[in-house]
Amino acid sequence: MLGNILLGMIIPIILGVWILRRNFTILVLYYPLGVAVSACINNIGFNFFWNILPNTRNQSFAALPMDLGVYPIAGCLMMYTILVKGANPWLAILVASLSLTIIEWVAKMMGHVIYFNGWNIFWTFLSYLLPFIIAYGYSKILRYTK
Numbered sequence: 001m002l003g004n005i006l007l008g009m010i011i012p013i014i015l016g017v018w019i020l021r022r023n024f025t026i027l028v029l030y031y032p033l034g035v036a037v038s039a040c041i042n043n044i045g046f047n048f049f050w051n052i053l054p055n056t057r058n059q060s061f062a063a064l065p066m067d068l069g070v071y072p073i074a075g076c077l078m079m080y081t082i083l084v085k086g087a088n089p090w091l092a093i094l095v096a097s098l099s100l101t102i103i104e105w106v107a108k109m110m111g112h113v114i115y116f117n118g119w120n121i122f123w124t125f126l127s128y129l130l131p132f133i134i135a136y137g138y139s140k141i142l143r144y145t146k
Contacts, residue, residue, distance in 0.1 A: 009069030016073035034072025
């Protein structure tokens with residue numbers, strides 16, 4: 001669990017806050033969205049499709065550091081590249097999704113992630129792609145409400 005906390009939450013938050021220190025609005029707007037979407041997807045996934053180590057009575061507890069760290073920070077960094085750096089939105093979404101998929105694939109190869117009920121790396125990619133598309137859509141909605 002210490003590894004999940006350190007690698008999944010503390011290091012990503014420190015790096016994300018440092019990178020976004022001059023664009024704090026991005027953190028304020030997109031971090032809560034990332035936490036909410038991540039928690040929803042992981043709660044469904046732990047019940048039907050995957051498990052991660054360490055095993056706990058409440059399996060989503062093991063993913064809590066990632067729900068509060070790497071997933072929302074990845075979304076914030078993706079939005080930073082789109083909104084501030086002017087990156088192509090679809091390319092940024094694809095790169096962010098592929099990056100998290102590769103990280104999870106490495107964790108799976110190391111035995112820290114277990115898939116079942118037909119879940120595979122392709123579905124994992126889609127489970128990262130959808131939230132990033134939602135975040136980008138959210139940015140479009142925010143732009144129209146100003």
